[in-house]
Amino acid sequence: MIYFLIALFIGTLAFVEVFNNKLIRKYKFFILFVYILFLCIFIGLRDCGFDYSNYQYYYRILHSDFWKNNADFVLVEKGYAFINYIMPSFRMVYIFFAIVSCTVLNSFIVRHTHYVFLTHFLLLGVLIYLYFMGQYRQGMAIPIVLLGLCQNNKFNTVLLIILASFVHNSALIALLALFVPKNYIKGRYYIILLLIALLSNILMTKLFSSYINFFPSFISQKLEYYTESEEGLRYGINLAMLLRLVVLFIFYKYKQEIEKDENGALYFNYYFLSMLIYLGLGFLPQLSGRGSIYFYIFETVTLSALLYNISSLKTKMIIFLFFISIGAYRQLSFFKSTDDEFLPYKNIITNIF
Secondary structure, three states, X not given: OHHHHHHHHHHHHHHHHHHOHHHOHHHHHHHHHHHHHHHHHHHHOEOOXXXXXXXXXXHHHHOOOOHHHHHHHHOOOHHHHHHHHHOOOHHHHHHHHHHHHHHHHHHHHHHHOOXXXXXXXXXXXXXXXXXXXXXXXXXXXXXXXXXXXXOOOHHHHHHHHHHHHOOOHHHHHHHHHHHOOOOOOOHHHHHHHHHHHHHHHHHOHHHHHHOHHHOOHHHHHHHHHHHHHOOOOOOOOOHHHHHHHHHHHHHHHOHHXXXXXXXXXXXXXXXXXXXXXXXXXXXXXXXXXXXXHHHHOHHHHHHHHHHHHOOOHHHHHHXXXXXXXXXXXXXXXXXXOOOOOOOOXXXXXXXXX
């Protein structure tokens, strides 16, 4: 029930924000402040989510003078291990991650989107629940990377990506952003790149496995584990990719409206890069999914630019309803696939009663 109420509340605000912003303009940032505060409490005090017991186990091992060696033993990043070492309790680790993740994400949303509530709604199923309340190490890395990708100075971009990698090393894949053009390329080149990614998905499995040992030991150990545990699984050639192609078509059709925003074309290209990663590395699902998420979030930024600059109210309504439906579908699909890890919602207060 609580998840439904959150979606209903933010979804309603998103509609008002997009179509009659005057109704909430005066109280917009107060409402946003209350919502972020709620998220910090909702996430930080939870007693549910992916790998909850595993993270408790990690804390017991890492909250020790031998945290560096223990970090290597459980294959976690030194930054995450250090946070566990200095925090007085496992609960404080969760609260710290919740506060940093939510506030940094909101800072990115406020600076780079026109519709903050719409963006928050669309991120519930793909970021808030899955990462902030589940795989929360990467959940903290993602907002830090997002801020890095929006820097005008490449040195600052690299610095923030490296900082994020101390919490989750998958953030290093975001260094690909340094090669992303700021302007659109010709349409046929987008198609060619997608075809190359598809060939990679089909042909690269065995070749990639043979070169895993050339990576740094910490990364190669994780890649080897993922390769063995996910043998036979494949991302990229599925319904999710088809949906992304539909979204890409919509964005490309209205690319002139998107380009009216500063960096609009760049953010479109970031979204396209997420598709290349998701499809091209689909033979290794963990790397495909975790790697693409850093750029996939730019779907919401690109959508915001499109809705803000489009002139036709009818077209604006159709696109809005399409993406709201996608956001709702992703939330429902997420909870259907998580068994009892999130349902019912539990936190330290409900456990008392």
